[in-house]
Amino acid sequence: MLAIxxxxxxxxxxxxxxxxxxxxxxxxxxxxxxxxxxxxxxxxEASALLPATRLTGAAGEVREHLRPxxxxxxxxxxGVGDGDEHGWRVAAAALARAAKDETHITITxxxxxxxxxxxxxxxxxxxxxxxxxxxxxxxxxxxxxDIVVGDPEALAPTLAAARTTAExxxxxxxxxxxxxSTKNPEWFAAQVxxxxxxxxxxxxxxxxxxxxxxxxFGGILAVGGGSASGPRLVELDWRPAGARTHVxxxxxxxxxxxxxxxxxxxxxxxLMRKDMAGAAAVVAATLGAAALGLPVxxxxxxxxxxxxxxxxAFRPGDIIRHYGGLTSESTNSDAEGRLVLADAMAYxxxxxxxxxxxxxxxxxxxxxxxxxKRHAALYSENDDLAxxxxxxxxxxxxxxxxxxxxxxxxxYLGSEIADLHSSPARGAGSVVAALFxxxxxxxxxxxxxxxxxxxxxxxxxxxxxxxxxxxxxxVRGLLRWLATLG
Ligand code: BES
Ligand code: MN
Ligand code: ZN
Numbered sequence: 182m183l184a185i186x187x188x189x190x191x192x193x194x195x196x197x198x199x200x201x202x203x204x205x206x207x208x209x210x211x212x213x214x215x216x217x218x219x220x221x222x223x224x225x226e227a228s229a230l231l232p233a234t235r236l237t238g239a240a241g242e243v244r245e246h247l248r249p250x251x252x253x254x255x256x257x258x259x260g261v262g263d264g265d266e267h268g269w270r271v272a273a274a275a276l277a278r279a280a281k282d283e284t285h286i287t288i289t290x291x292x293x294x295x296x297x298x299x300x301x302x303x304x305x306x307x308x309x310x311x312x313x314x315x316x317x318x319x320x321x322x323x324x325x326x327d328i329v330v331g332d333p334e335a336l337a338p339t340l341a342a343a344r345t346t347a348e349x350x351x352x353x354x355x356x357x358x359x360x361x362s363t364k365n366p367e368w369f370a371a372q373v374x375x376x377x378x379x380x381x382x383x384x385x386x387x388x389x390x391x392x393x394x395x396x397x398f399g400g401i402l403a404v405g406g407g408s409a410s411g412p413r414l415v416e417l418d419w420r421p422a423g424a425r426t427h428v429x430x431x432x433x434x435x436x437x438x439x440x441x442x443x444x445x446x447x448x449x450x451x452l453m454r455k456d457m458a459g460a461a462a463v464v465a466a467t468l469g470a471a472a473l474g475l476p477v478x479x480x481x482x483x484x485x486x487x488x489x490x491x492x493x494a495f496r497p498g499d500i501i502r503h504y505g506g507l508t509s510e511s512t513n514s515d516a517e518g519r520l521v522l523a524d525a526m527a528y529x530x531x532x533x534x535x536x537x538x539x540x541x542x543x544x545x546x547x548x549x550x551x552x553x554k555r556h557a558a559l560y561s562e563n564d565d566l567a568x569x570x571x572x573x574x575x576x577x578x579x580x581x582x583x584x585x586x587x588x589x590x591x592x593y594l595g596s597e598i599a600d601l602h603s604s605p606a607r608g609a610g611s612v613v614a615a616l617f618x619x620x621x622x623x624x625x626x627x628x629x630x631x632x633x634x635x636x637x638x639x640x641x642x643x644x645x646x647x648x649x650x651x652x653x654x655x656v657r658g659l660l661r662w663l664a665t666l667g
Contacts, residue, residue: 188333218391227246358454374387382421384420584609
């Protein structure tokens with residue numbers, strides 16, 4: 182991974198990056214004042230160049246200016262937009278891509294650089310992310326970035342926090358990109374164990390099929406029953422001394438979703454290795470909370486199962502008894518996510534009794550139908566909690582939109598033979614899925630948030646800090662939100 186250092190002045194005469202910003206409509210971009218000026222001659226030269234470059238200063242614009250024999254040898258002008266954190270994140274990702282053939286670059290940032298530095302470091306580390314199982318196409322050459330700041334020591338904690346956030350986002354991307362032939366439930370649980378190992382303050386319990394059976398996790402067992410790789414329930418606990426708030430995070434962990442007996446057609450199944458992106462995000466956020474030492478207790482539950490087609494698969498029309506005793510009638514085995522989440526949530530409410538509960542799930546294709554590919558759908562009864570989480574998600578440069586838990590549709594969840602119908606044919610897909618989950622929140626009903634993040638969990642193209650493939654959506658927003666709880 183890219184090495185990022187804070188320095189008090191350029192150490193090498195190679196490429197120096199100067200940030201530029203918009204000056205107004207139609208006007209050329211101007212240089213952003215930086216904590217350590219690049220030197221009067223370089224500054225004057227860059228200023229004189231700007232009108233001819235036709236740079237507007239928009240975040241992500243990059244222009245190279247060669248200075249044969251000079252120090253620096255190359256000057257790059259980088260648009261950072263209005264210079265807020267996300268502008269820097271987008272700019273830094275573009276910079277990492279533009280610098281793929283460089284091995285080392287130096288960039289100057291403004292004084293008061295906390296937000297800029299956070300965006301810059303995250304953007305560099307996320308924009309340069311690649312998931313590859315082969316060496317074909319090569320790895321990016323860019324190995325080192327020096328960031329010139331006024332006081333490297335004072336900013337070191339900011340850089341460390343940004344690096345942790347980016348590393349955890351990269352971990353979630355890696356887990357989600359991994360082919361399902363590798364990442365069965367047992368493998369996923371083993372990854373969590375190795376990431377948590379060596380930390381006495383992180384506790385991990387993994388339940389296998391026998392324990393799930395003994396304790397009555399009927400939803401996880403039904404969904405996982407068709408696979409040769411049995412289901413697991415990961416329970417990862419970060420319990421710092423003195424924590425006053427206890428948050429439970431729940432993440433959907435379907436390591437592959439064929440749809441089961443209600444099998445998906447080819448195009449819909451193509452990307453179903455990503456159906457554990459919710460579990461990856463909550464696990465990574467919990468590891469991040471521990472790495473950052475956030476003073477809030479976080480218990481993460483990741484129900485893991487592979488939804489397969491086989492002689493032992495659950496059938497449409499089966500009745501499932503969830504943890505805690507509620508039953509559901511399942512007429513579509515492709516609505517499997519809510520079945521495993523229901524167990525985990527009921528367990529959290531009854532046994533862990535947290536203050537707050539948030540679940541992340543690649544739950545419905547309807548998320549993208551309603552909101553497009555970049556917004557998650559967020560549901561909560563609690564306006565303050567919804568606003569807090571939405572605020573944190575937005576501040577972290579991720580996107581979500583609040584959707585209604587419309588009571589009118591609750592009647593569609595009625596079944597003649599069970600407590601609930603899990604895949605009603607009527608009502609908006611993402612909303613009825615949320616309403617189904619709400620039935621398992623008990624007295625946490627108004628202290629719970631459900632996030633359907635099937636759309637933004639994957640990016641079809643390069644966009645800002647996102648590369649093609651898994652995005653790690655949710656890790657940054659959750660960490661930001663957890664940091665506000667004490
Ligand atoms: N994993 C899918 C949802 C999904 C679809 C995620 C597309 C990412 C991209 C989920 O298990 C599913 O199949 N949902 C069904 C629900 C329906 C059967 C009630 C859906 O959305 O069609
Ligand atoms: Mn499904
Ligand atoms: Zn699914």
